Amino acid sequence: MSESDGADRSIENDEASMRELAEGNHHAFDALVFRHHRSLFGYIYRLVLHERTAEDLVQETLMRVFQQAEEGFVPERFKPWLYRIATNVCKDHWKKASTRHERPMEWLQEPKGEVVTFADRHADRQWLVEALHTLSIPNRMALYLRFYQDLTYGEIAEVLDLPINTVKSRVSRGLKALENHLNEANDEGGWECEVRTGRA
């Protein structure tokens, strides 16, 4: 279910690294970033769908982690805390974007040529991206945290600061909505055709 970090799992002990970072050992930060960069980038990229923006927001997230550690803060559980910061950073980004009259999500800027050129390979992805972006942001966040970040419902509840049952119902609602999209697309004669004719 999870998106792998690529980092060696055997070296994982985030809370200990965070404690060391708080004690002034800056090498501990390197290990933390190497463990989480890929998956954190994946989470933020899926939310904003723009590579450059995702890079900036990842940097902002890690900057906050570093600053918190500098102030001596060590979270009880690192991963939910990290994604909570990332979620807040994304929310801040959208708030700023809305005051600048920008689109809150830059997903329309995704290269389209890719879809036609590699239609067979990317049609499924493109459909899924579009279907996910019809969901509300809170539902989408819950789905991403569940499916790509390897978090339990308890941890997602911690990230989103919600009761566990609310998280479950968000995931459930999100998946049911996706299910409806899929059924509609099938009824209309297949979503793959839509993608290939340029509607994506």
Added chain:
Amino acid sequence: MRGGGSVKSEREELDELEKKWMSRMTSFTTPVPTPEDTLDLIARVKEQAQKPEKQAEVAPSDHQTGGWMDLIISQWSFYGMRSWLMSAGWMICFSLMIGAQSITIVPKDEAGVFWIQAVTLTIVLSIAYTFRPQNEGMAMLERLSVYSLAAQTFVRLCMVMGFQWILAIPFSFVIPGLDNGWLFLWQWTIPLFFFAVITFVMAERWGMGASLSVSLMIWGGQWFARKVLPEVSLMVQTEELSFRPVQLVSLVVAFLLLGAWYISQRRREI
């Protein structure tokens, strides 16, 4: 009852939905940052966070004199607690196993030699595990560390060797058939050091695969030599005439190898 049933069915429904969507969700791929991107990111965050402190940053030369504890901590956090605990767990299990065997199964007059054979094999395998090949990102992190590569790897060697040595000390005094525990401690410490250094230096020079093969061959050779040519074997009883000269020679060889490795590392870093 109805409420309970409803909760159960909701949970089952969610499980089914999750299972159904799990594989489809994987198609939403994202760009993947490279290890270089990660290194850039680390540098940017640190630079941004430490701007006021930059001037006060400790120079690497200061670490070499007073920062051994920092160096050990950096190695600890570099590999993470789980990795170190796994290494320690492996060493503890093996030490207990060979210790128990030396005490209970092996004949008294053979127990000391058996212990030396087993403890040297343990250190070879422990070094091989701790210095196993890293992924690209970790190797790069190691190269870019404020500490020299030589210092990092040497400290790691000391940590593994030191832990194994401390673990094995109590057995010097409980293995049967030995008159002098302190002498026996000396008798197995030198082979332990010799095999640790051989495995380490060769791994640094030719990679772990070659190192492990050659170390095991040397270990096998020593084991065999004990039967046919005890004059050149490290695995002999203290009362053998060749005991002291062989121990001395192996100690000198180990130090020479370590010195050669250090000089080559320094040249490479300069």
